[in-house]
Amino acid sequence: MCLLLHAPAAARAQACAPAALHLEQQAAYPLPPHLGIEGATALVDGGYALWAADGTIFEVDPTGVRLERHLPRDLRPVGLTPVPGGFRFLDLRTGTEYQLGADTLPAVLGRVPLAPGQELDGARWVDDGWLLAVRDTLARRFLLRRVATGGAHTVYASSVADTVPRIPRYHLSPAGPALLLTHLTAPFEVLRVDPRTGGVDTLATPAADPAVRAALPDTLAGWRALPAVALDCGWLLTLTDLTSDQRLLLRYDAAGALARVTPLAVPFGLVAGRPAAATLLAARRAGAMELVWYAWRWDREPD
């Protein structure tokens, strides 16, 4: 049995060294047409809340879409968390925080502070506060900001980019009590941030790994990373070519070493995971976009 993700890295590395991860489809169904997924968050009952680029929020479980809410046209969630009876979400454009009840219109709760030139890229609710992925277009830096009742502060700041379009952008995804930051573009590095201490470490730089480079073309201009998905023992990363169906599925072990590179010529990506339940949520383009629910198990190397 692997140790949990938040165990010390050295201990994890010694304790879990599986040979392969097997994913087996448990359920699949199409999403409504034209629905793009911008983010996902796990719900306590085993389902997920997803939010879409057009302002739709929906809840899914292995049986299908069980709830679909359409926000007013000028609202688009950049982050969302379940609350009793509904959701709390942040609006991408304004940073305004809303609460959405089961049968109510969004009610304003407040607004996260954004300085002039700061744009929201993502948000995660962690420990009673928001962690914000912010592009500071004046300082030309990416910032990870924490906003909670005690105030706001910067947890992590990237180095200064040459130009505004080169400000790095990161996906935010949960990994136990930590947060994984996945750089959308090459070299697709994955950082782990401890929101409590502000500690940041680079888990991996995939494009710098010879095994990954060998599976990638010379130019990576059209390649993007999806959010890293935590397992109980390491994590998975999907690299995707926007000009084709080429995908690379990367598995890293708990020590941050690349365990396997799996090329796949299918429009497919990993969305989120629930390590404690050994399940994953993925999406694929099969006519419509389909959500795919996987159960996973480890294959151990014989002692």
Add this chain to the structure above:
Amino acid sequence: MRHLRLAASLFGLLLLVEAAPAQGQITASLAAVRTTLAVEKAGCWGCNDRLPVSMCMGGQAPGYWNCIQTLFGGCTPSSPGCGAGALLPLDADGATQYVSRGQAMAVTTGLSAERPEYRNCEGILVARWQDGTQIANVRARTATLTL
């Protein structure tokens, strides 16, 4: 004279619409886009300011920003897009989110076996049509995975 005043008012209204900051912030690159008249180029999206009301339209360049059409606010640039060589928001299947962002423009209409895909001016696959064999192949290849 009355027509002149009407034209001036309309121009002022357009300026107001165009001066409205997108996403609450103004960046240099964004401002540059807003002052550039869109010209047609296959696959790009942009605010077309030549119409009486600014419209988010496909087939526009420079298209450095994708856009959203709002009912009263006209065209609002949204994310960096075609032409920026940049950071298209990804969908969960690894595609871009052009389709959902631009569904009002019906980007997927017209896709068929004869025209199975829609690419932007950077060659990025925006929308596609798959036949039964392709759909079955996607499902078969992802039913189980070993990573």
